Amino acid sequence: MILKICDLRVYYFLRDKVVRAIDKIDLEVPEGVVFGIVGESGSGKSTLAHAIIRLIPPPGRIVSGSIFFRDLDLVKLSEKELNKIRGNRITMIPQDPISSFNPTVRIGDQLLDVAIHKLGLSRREAAKIIIEKLKLVRMPSPEINMRKYPHELSGGMLQRAAIAMALLPDPDLIIADEPTTALDVTIQAAILKLIRDLVDDLKKTVILITHNMGIVAETCDKIAVMYAGQIVELGDVYDMLSEPLHPYTRALIMAVPRADREIERLEPLVGEPPSLSDIPRGCRFHPRCRLAKPICKREEPPLRYLDSKRAVRCWLYV
Amino acid sequence: MRLLFYIARRIAWLFFVIFIVVTITFILSHVVPSNPALIWAGPHATKQEIEKAIKELGLDKPLIVQYLIYWKNFLTGNWGVSIHTRRPVIEDIKTYLPATMELAFFAMFVGTTLGVLLGLISGVKYNSVIDHVCRIVSLEFIAVPMFWLGIMLQLVLAYKLHLLPLTGRYDPELAAATGFHTITGFVLLDSLLEGNIPMFIDALKHILLPGLTLATGPFAIVLRVTRASVLEVLGRDYVRHALSYGLPRKVIMFKYVLRNALSPILTVIGLEFGYVLSGNFVVEEVFEWPGLGRYVFESILNSDYPAILGSVTVIAIIYVIVNLIVDIVYALVNPKVRY
Amino acid sequence: MSISSRLIYWLRGALNTLRLVRQSTLAFSGLCIVSALAFIAITAPYIVPYPEDIGAIVHPSLINKPPSLAHPFGTDWFGRDLLTRCLYAARVSLSASLIVVLAGVCIGTIIGLIAGYFGGIVDEVLMRVTDAFLSIPSLILAIAIAAVLGHGITNAIIALSVTWWPWYARLVRGEVINIRNEVYILAARAMGASSWYIMFRHILPNIAGPILVNASMDMGFAILAIASLGFIGLGAVPPTPEWGSMISAALQYGLDYWWELVFPGLMIFIAVLGFNLLGDGLRDLLDPRFRTGRGVPRI
Ligand SMILES: Nc1ncnc2c1ncn2[C@@H]1O[C@H](COP(=O)(O)OP(=O)(O)OP(=O)(O)O)[C@@H](O)[C@H]1O
Numbered sequence: 001m002i003l004k005i006c007d008l009r010v011y012y013f014l015r016d017k018v019v020r021a022i023d024k025i026d027l028e029v030p031e032g033v034v035f036g037i038v039g040e041s042g043s044g045k046s047t048l049a050h051a052i053i054r055l056i057p058p059p060g061r062i063v064s065g066s067i068f069f070r071d072l073d074l075v076k077l078s079e080k081e082l083n084k085i086r087g088n089r090i091t092m093i094p095q096d097p098i099s100s101f102n103p104t105v106r107i108g109d110q111l112l113d114v115a116i117h118k119l120g121l122s123r124r125e126a127a128k129i130i131i132e133k134l135k136l137v138r139m140p141s142p143e144i145n146m147r148k149y150p151h152e153l154s155g156g157m158l159q160r161a162a163i164a165m166a167l168l169p170d171p172d173l174i175i176a177d178e179p180t181t182a183l184d185v186t187i188q189a190a191i192l193k194l195i196r197d198l199v200d201d202l203k204k205t206v207i208l209i210t211h212n213m214g215i216v217a218e219t220c221d222k223i224a225v226m227y228a229g230q231i232v233e234l235g236d237v238y239d240m241l242s243e244p245l246h247p248y249t250r251a252l253i254m255a256v257p258r259a260d261r262e263i264e265r266l267e268p269l270v271g272e273p274p275s276l277s278d279i280p281r282g283c284r285f286h287p288r289c290r291l292a293k294p295i296c297k298r299e300e301p302p303l304r305y306l307d308s309k310r311a312v313r314c315w316l317y318v
Numbered sequence: 319m320r321l322l323f324y325i326a327r328r329i330a331w332l333f334f335v336i337f338i339v340v341t342i343t344f345i346l347s348h349v350v351p352s353n354p355a356l357i358w359a360g361p362h363a364t365k366q367e368i369e370k371a372i373k374e375l376g377l378d379k380p381l382i383v384q385y386l387i388y389w390k391n392f393l394t395g396n397w398g399v400s401i402h403t404r405r406p407v408i409e410d411i412k413t414y415l416p417a418t419m420e421l422a423f424f425a426m427f428v429g430t431t432l433g434v435l436l437g438l439i440s441g442v443k444y445n446s447v448i449d450h451v452c453r454i455v456s457l458e459f460i461a462v463p464m465f466w467l468g469i470m471l472q473l474v475l476a477y478k479l480h481l482l483p484l485t486g487r488y489d490p491e492l493a494a495a496t497g498f499h500t501i502t503g504f505v506l507l508d509s510l511l512e513g514n515i516p517m518f519i520d521a522l523k524h525i526l527l528p529g530l531t532l533a534t535g536p537f538a539i540v541l542r543v544t545r546a547s548v549l550e551v552l553g554r555d556y557v558r559h560a561l562s563y564g565l566p567r568k569v570i571m572f573k574y575v576l577r578n579a580l581s582p583i584l585t586v587i588g589l590e591f592g593y594v595l596s597g598n599f600v601v602e603e604v605f606e607w608p609g610l611g612r613y614v615f616e617s618i619l620n621s622d623y624p625a626i627l628g629s630v631t632v633i634a635i636i637y638v639i640v641n642l643i644v645d646i647v648y649a650l651v652n653p654k655v656r657y
Numbered sequence: 658m659s660i661s662s663r664l665i666y667w668l669r670g671a672l673n674t675l676r677l678v679r680q681s682t683l684a685f686s687g688l689c690i691v692s693a694l695a696f697i698a699i700t701a702p703y704i705v706p707y708p709e710d711i712g713a714i715v716h717p718s719l720i721n722k723p724p725s726l727a728h729p730f731g732t733d734w735f736g737r738d739l740l741t742r743c744l745y746a747a748r749v750s751l752s753a754s755l756i757v758v759l760a761g762v763c764i765g766t767i768i769g770l771i772a773g774y775f776g777g778i779v780d781e782v783l784m785r786v787t788d789a790f791l792s793i794p795s796l797i798l799a800i801a802i803a804a805v806l807g808h809g810i811t812n813a814i815i816a817l818s819v820t821w822w823p824w825y826a827r828l829v830r831g832e833v834i835n836i837r838n839e840v841y842i843l844a845a846r847a848m849g850a851s852s853w854y855i856m857f858r859h860i861l862p863n864i865a866g867p868i869l870v871n872a873s874m875d876m877g878f879a880i881l882a883i884a885s886l887g888f889i890g891l892g893a894v895p896p897t898p899e900w901g902s903m904i905s906a907a908l909q910y911g912l913d914y915w916w917e918l919v920f921p922g923l924m925i926f927i928a929v930l931g932f933n934l935l936g937d938g939l940r941d942l943l944d945p946r947f948r949t950g951r952g953v954p955r956i
């Protein structure tokens with residue numbers, strides 16, 4: 001296991017309410033896989049990613065739990081020790097590339113910062129590696145674009161620069177927060193292939209956050225489905241897609257139109273996800289669930305392992 | 319190209335403001351008073367002097383002609399004769415301006431540097447002891463009257479403890495002994511350029527009290543603005559992105575936070591320069607600093623209106639020019655500025 | 658709504674505000690200082706220990722005496738009680754500053770309303786002039802005006818009032834433009850309300866908050882400005898006690914009689930601090946945007 005999360009809770013303490021963005025999450029990410037995390041907007045995916053490198057901004061806080069990276073508990077490390085891991089062994093591809101680059105510094109210089117300060121390279125060596133990585137992510141004319149300011153590049157190019165930056169230090173774990181949202185379809189496919197290759201050839205591990213089931217099916221080995229700050233189902237991608245158990249997972253998969261499925265079986269999800277500061281009693285999904293039973297309204301289901309790989313949080317499978 | 323256009327527009331603005339300033343002083347000297355000749359020639363002027371003023375200013379002609387004559391006099395440097403020094407006002411201003419500018423620049427430099435540094439620390443260490451101390455100190459510096467602060471510093475540090483000289487700009491005896499002559503009018507600069515170290519130290523000692531007194535204003539405001547701006551920038555995605563790479567603190571603080579927090583700070587530095595220039599008017603009197611502020615103070619005592627109006631015009635124009643420079647620097651440091 | 662229920666409603670609002678102000682210690686201390694000063698300013702002629710010392714009077718036996726029980730702030734160069742004069746000066750300074758700020762608010766509001774509401778060429782001209790005024794340090798302009806008008810507190814007030822408005826004009830114009838196109842204004846217009854009616858009925862209440870905050874801060878700066886003008890000889894004429902001119906007069910006698918320099922300045926400092934604290938607190942109350950520090954990571 002490269003990453004093992006136990007009973008993680010991350011809350012945002014606002015003036016008049018508490019947003020429970022991550023609530024009781026248990027997760028194991030094995031080495032050398034693409035691990036997908038899927039969920040609707042606001043389900044806490046980014047918060048989970050930020051919690052792993054301990055960058056939850058106040059008023060948010062990791063309330064409890066532990067995050068083991070190999071055998072280090074990241075929750076307990078000092079800032080100094082953490083900074084040896086951030087940008088060296090774990091890197092992150094941010095969700096919004098446009099706002100994630102310093103607007104007053106040229107793109108190349110921002111990449112150089114990482115190469116110089118984290119890898120201890122000389123300027124010349126660093127520049128060489130940066131160009132190499134930029135070519136890898138198919139940045140058009142990298143030598144020229146390096147010298148541009150963020151506002152002079154398109155979202156897609158910034159996205160690629162962000163990915164190149166994440167690859168620079170040759171990390172063990174890459175957390176990619178929706179890395180392909182700003183890209184058009186052809187480049188999206190290329191980037192996803194790149195991620196696949198990282199894992200297959202270089203034995204890296206990637207946590208891929210997305211809300212797109214298509215990307216999951218194409219790229220991931222394992223997935224976890226998040227709903228309202230919790231994991232409702234996890235398992236190998238083939239099992240999950242061929243036989244989704246949780247009603248929410250089913251709805252997500254059904255929502256993807258496919259040629260081999262008849263139109264009638266598309267069941268659109270009704271209603272809104274719950275507010276994380278006012279979570280319903282019982283199962284968090286029950287207000288939107290067609291199969292809800294009386295117990296679903298009363299008690300929260302546990303995350304139950306059906307076998308060593310597959311787990312689901314639903315009263316239907318208890 | 320767009321930058322050039324922007325600069326051209328700012329310079330046009332400069333001329334517009336100068337136009338407004340000259341118009342205001344014209345109104346003050348020609349329209350408001352019931353007897354403008356008396357304003358120009360002084361309250362104790364003889365009949366001939368008043369006659370001369372009437373002729374020179376064209377006071378017997380229509381207002382619009384007077385206005386044009388006023389402009390002609392303004393542009394040709396004919397700003398009248400000071401009633402109490404009996405020298406042309408423009409000569410007096412040339413004599414006294416360097417001392418004022420030296421003091422103002424010194425105060426701006428010290429106040430801004432300290433303000434930015436402490437504001438950065440205050441913002442980064444948000445809600446810590448140092449943050450609270452900085453906030454309270456800056457609130458108090460804004461509230462304290464400058465002339466009074468100057469007197470208090472003078473009373474304690476110079477008068478009671480004899481740590482620093484009480485008044486003046488430098489020790490004239492030392493200047494004579496070391497054969498010091500000022501070329502630019504900036505004593506600190508000249509003594510340094512001449513390699514006259516004792517003189518430089520003496521001038522530094524003299525400028526310390528008035529300079530620090532004046533610096534409190536920009537210090538307090540710059541600190542507050544820097545803190546607020548830093549807090550805002552700290553919440554941005556790019557700071558989190560940089561943090562997620564565990565970049566060194568210094569790099570994040572200066573390259574990622576401060577550089578982006580700079581725009582409002584620059585704006586306020588320009589405004590603060592006006593604060594310092596106004597402060598000169600009172601602080602120079604307290605420390606007997608031989609600058610334009612003291613000149614105006616004495617002109618007020620003597621109802622010396624040409625001197626007052628001339629000095630005010632110059633100070634206002636300097637202020638506008640400094641702000642023009644600040645605007646241009648602003649455009650240069652901010653690659654994304656929308657002109 | 659009946660008069661009494663309206664009154665109760667209003668009182669409840671006032672109480673709530675007071676409770677909120679108390680939550681912030683700084684704002685509360687500001688409120689206390691300002692209330693105390695206002696009380697002193699209003700009742701000064703009746704509460705000062707030596708009312709006759711307000712005027713031009715000489716006590717030859719008491720000249721330049723340091724603080725004592727009978728004269729806690731000491732006496733001045735005419736032997737007058739300094740405490741009496743310092744307290745009475747609060748009345749002079751506060752009323753002068755109040756007039757300056759009110760005049761500034763009125764002129765600025767009218768210009769801002771006109772510019773923002775009518776837009777176009779009117780706006781362009783008014784705002785260019787406003788910006789030009791903003792580009793000139795106002796105290797320096799005030800010095801020129803006051804000097805030409807002649808000595809005296811009235812002239813100082815006029816000089817400051819004339820230079821005090823541009824800031825408010827900008828503020829009001831900005832707010833007017835912000836809300837000019839809101840639905841309820843458009844509705845009022847469509848129903849045929851006159852421009853002036855709309856402006857005063859709908860726009861003014863919306864901008865009262867920011868104006869109040871700035872006016873409170875500005876009271877502090879106006880006190881400072883009055884004191885500075887007084888110090889350079891453009892303020893109150895003796896024997897009227899005014900903090901700035903008291904310090905400047907005392908300075909003529911050197912630095913030995915420190916109490917004549919310390920106490921008037923301390924009064925200015927406290928007064929300005931009071932208004933600044935109050936303004937800061939009000940801003941926090943009225944505009945939560947200014948409560949910074951949300952989502953700030955520790956580095
Ligand atoms: N700084 C913050 N303060 C308060 N609440 C926050 C903060 N950041 C996130 N949240 C809340 O935490 C919850 C999870 O947010 P998060 O950004 O992790 O969602 P997400 O799954 O990444 O959504 P998206 O797909 O839109 O990126 C949301 O309800 C959000 O409102």
Ligand SMILES: [Mg+2]
Nearest residue numbers: 045046047095
């Ligand atoms: Mg997200």
